[in-house]
Amino acid sequence: MHAVIQSGGKQYRVAEGDVVRLEKLGLAEGDTVDFDRVMMVSDGEKIVIGQPFIEGGKVSGTVEAQGRGKKIDVIKFRRRQKYRRKQGHRQAYTQVKINSIEAGKA
Secondary structure (H helix, E strand, C coil): CEEEEEECCEEEEEECCCEEEEECCCCCCCCEEEECCEEEEECCCCEEECCCCCECCEEEEEEEEEEECCCEEEEEEECCCCEEEEEEECCEEEEEEEEEEECCEC
């Protein structure tokens, strides 16, 4: 069984037991989180698709970790102009383990 959920403006395909990295959520490690913005649920044979979300659909998970991703360098450069800018960025994330998927009504 797998589902498509929306979190942080992005869509994620998740299944029970999966560990996903989402945009940072304001929760502590060990907290449970419920995603009610479920867009699709499939159990292999039956597929339920929402318009845009499934009424009563819910995906539950447990927060495993909070952290920051790998550093990326943002470099701006214009040749022959003495123009150079360097900036780094590390995106914050929340690591969630998916425990259960419930399909509501379409």
